[in-house]
Amino acid sequence: VTASAKADLVERARAGDHTAFAILAEAAFGRMFGVAKLILRDQYRAEDAVQEALLVAWRHVAAIRAPDAWDVWLYRLTVRVCYRLARPGRDRAIVALDLQPDREAPGGEFTKSVVERDRVSAALGMLPLEQRAVIVLHFYLDLTLAQAAVVLDVPAGTVKSRLNRGLAALRVSLGEDPELVASAMRERPT
C-alpha cells in the first residue's frame, strides 16, 4: 500500500468504510502482532492484545487527525494494551522466561539459530517492560527514537536512556557468551 493510497484508505476508514479499515488492518496486522509478542513474550496474550488494539482502532478511527500517523497510532494502541495486559496481578508473570518453542513456529531441525534466538528472547524477557518496548520499537519496527517517543508518549530523551540501558542489559546477558558474539561477527562481516 503506497503512502498516498494509505492516506486515502485512512480517510475512508475515518468516514466509516470498513473495507478500507480491513485493508489497513491487514497491512499492519503482522507487525502489530510482532510487537505484542515480543513485549508480552506470550503468543496468546499477544493475540488478545492485537485484537483489542484493532477493535479500539476501529472504534476510535475518527480520532485520527493526520492520516500519515496511522501506523504509529496502531503501534501506540498495541503497546498501550500490552502495558495493561502486563500489569502485575495478571494470571501470568510477563517477565517470566518462556523458552517453549512457538506453537506456530515451523518444524524442522533444532538449529543453532534457534538456540540463539531463544537466548536473545530469554534475555529480552528479563528486561523491564519499558526498556523492552523501546528495543522492540527501535529494532523490530525500525522506528526512529522520535517516532518511538510518540508511540510511547514519553520524551525522546527518555526513550534514548531506556534504549541504552536496555542494550547494556542485553549485552550483559548475551555478552557472557563469547561464542555468540564471535559467531555473529563471522557470519555477518561488515
Added chain:
Amino acid sequence: VSQRSDRVFERRLTAALIDDVGRAPEAVLARVLGETERIRPLPQVLAVLAEPPMVMPERVLVGVRRKWLLLAAATLLLLTGLIAAAGLRQAPPDDAWTTLGGSSSRSATGLTGPVGTPLQRWTFQAGAAARTTPVIVGDVALVGSVNGVLHALDLRTGDRRWAADVGPGAGGPTVVDGRILIVGGDGSVRALHLVDGSAAWSTAVGAVPAVDLAAVDATAWVATGAGEIVALETGSGRERWRAAVPNAGPASPIAGIAASDRLLVATVGSLGAAALDRATGTVVWSAPGDGEQLGVPTIAGDLVWAGPGEDVKVGGLSALRLADGARIWHLDEPFAAPVVSGDTAVTTAASTIGVVTGRVAATGAERWRFGPGGHFLQVAIAGDVAYVLSHTQRQVYGLDVGSGRVLWQVPLDAEPGCCLSVARGTLVVATSSGTVTAYGDGEPGVGPKTSSAIMPASPAATAVHSTAPSTPRPANPIRFPLSVTSRFDAASLGLERPISVGMAANGDFYVTDSLHRVSQYGPDGRLVRRWGSPGDGPGEFDFGPVTSAIGPRGPLAVGSDGLVYVSDVENHRVQVFAPDGVFLRSVGSLGAGPGQFTIPFDLTADAAGNVYVTDDGAQRMTKFSPSGAVLWIADQTTDARLVGHAHTPSFDGAGSLVVTIDDSLTIVHLDPATGGVTGATAGGGCQAPVDAWDRIYVVDCVVGSVRVVDAAARELATSREMAVAELRLLPDGRGIALARDGSILILRVTPP
C-alpha cells in the same frame, strides 16, 4: 572495533527479534474484522475526546490537546443532545447481506431497505448473466456472473472496484471476517480478500462440487456433494471437522444448510432434515421427510423451516423446533421455506403457482395472500417491507409485511437472474442479461421521479393483484414471426400428456407421450401409426413416471431423411426408427464413458445422419455418427462456456450447432465438426431453435413465452401468448410446438 561490534550486535538482535515473532495468526485478524464489521466507529467528536492525544512537536496527530478536552467535553454534551433531539437514524450494526438469504440463517434480519418507492441509483453490465445472490457488505456490492467473474461494485456509484476470476460453475459469494468464500464447480472452496479480490486461500473439500456454504464467526460450513458438511477456518481454510449428514450421500444430496448460533441444519433431498452441532459436527437430531423434495432451510428464533425447492410443484412446508427437530406445524401446499420478520413468516409458493403468503410464524396460520400468478424467485424482508422478486412479471414487488398490501412495483429490464439483496438502504437486483441495478431511497408516500422506471402501486391495489408487466420495447421491433396454422388438442389426438414433438419434411408430425409411445400424424392431425410400450426392449420406452417432480421425459427429433430419433431417457439410450416406425438401432447405455448416457435429453440430427445428443445428467453433448460411433464430446471441460444443461441443438444458416444453456441462460454456437465453441451470448432460455433466417427463438424456462433475437442476442420481438413447452423449426419456414396446455401447434415462420 567497538562500533563494528555494536552494529553486529544490533543486527543480531534485530534478526533474533524477527525470528522470534513467528507467523502472525490470520484467524485472529479474521476474528477482528468480523467483529469490527458488526460495530460502527464512534462519531468523530466522541472519538477525539475518548482517544488520548498523540502529538508531534509541531502538530496533533490523534485526538486533541489535553487543554481542549474540557471544552470538547462540553461540546460533546451539546452535540449529544442535538443528535438525540434530531433523532438521527443510524444503520443497524448487522446491516449487511452477506450470503444466500442475507445471512447464514437464510432469513436475514436487521436490514435497511430504501426509504419510500425505490429509485434507480445505478446500473452495471456484468457481461454475462448473473444468477447467484448479490452480496452487500459495507459500501460494496458483490455480483457473480456465469462466466466465472466476481465483480466488486461501489454501492453508491456502481463503479467497479475490482473483478476476480472465480471460474465457471462457482457458487454465489459469502462474506465473513473480511473474506469472500466461494464454492467452486470443482469441489473446492476458495477465499478472496474482500478489499481487493486477491486470493487468500483455496482448499478442496471433495471430489464433486459443493452444494451450499454458510459462514459465521471465523468458521465456514460447506455441504459437499458427497453428503458431508466440512467446517473450515475462514482465516486459513484449514479443516476443523468433517461430518456425515444422516441419510445424505451422492444419491441423496444435501439441498442446503442454514446456521443458528449453535446448530447447523441441513435438508436432504426428499429424506428430511438434520441438525449438527456447529462446533463439533455431532448430529443433534434427524427428522424424517415425507418424500418431498426439499430446498434450502431457513432458521428464525426457535424454529427451522423446510419446504420444497424451486421448480418442485409438490410437497409442503414444515416448521420444526430448532432444538430437537419436532414438527410444530405442516402446511400441505408447496411453499418454500420463508423469511421471517417478527412473528410473520413470508413465503412464496414453489414453481409457477404464483402466490406469496404472510403467515403467523408460530402456527403457520395465513394472514394474507398475494396472488398475481407466475413464478416467484425470492422474498427478502427489510424493515416492514417484503421484497418479492417475480420471474414471470419481471418485477420486484414491495409488500407490507403485516398486510400484504402492495406498496410499490419496480419493473426490471430483463429476466431476473435468481436473486435480489437488500441492505444499507439499497436494493440490488441482477438479471439474466447481466445487468445489475441498484435502487436507493425514493420519496416516501409519493410517486416516482422517473415514471418510466418505477411504477408505484395504485391506491386501490390490494393483496390479490394482477398487473401487466412493463416490457422494454426492442430497438428495431418486428412483428412476431410465428403464426399458428393448426392447433390440435391432446385429447383429440388420443395423447396422454404429450412430452415432445417433431416434424418431418413431408409435414407429418411425431409426438411422444407419457404412455411411453410415439405417435405419427399426418399434417391434418390424422393418426398414421403409433408404436412403443413400456419396457426396455427394442421399440419399447421408459420416459419416467408422471408422478415424479420433473414428470416424464422423452425428447424426439426428426432428421431431414425422415428418421425418428427418441431419447429413451430412463433406459439411458437413444433409439432410431425409420419413418414408418420400424426400429433401426439403439445408441448408448447407462454410464459416464464415451457413448454412454445418464439422462439423454434433447437431440437433433444433421443431413448426414449424425446425431447430437445432450445429456442432462452428465451435462455434456455427444456427437454420434450414423453407425453410433462417438465423434466428439463437448462439456465444461472442453469449454467453460458449456457449464450447465444444454438444450435443443439446432443449426443456423452458417451450419453452426446452436444450443441454449438454461443454467447460465446463454446461447452457445459450436462447430459441428469438432464440438468447439465458436461463440456465446447472454439471453438464452430453455429452448433456442433457429429459423432459416438465423433468428433465434428463445423460450422462457418458466412460462414458455418466446423471445426472438438476432445472432447477437438483440431482441427483435416477443410473444407472451405462446406459452410453449417445446418449439421445433424446419429450414423451410414451418415449425411445430408443444404448448404448455398439451396441445400441438403447427406453425408458419414469417420471413423478414
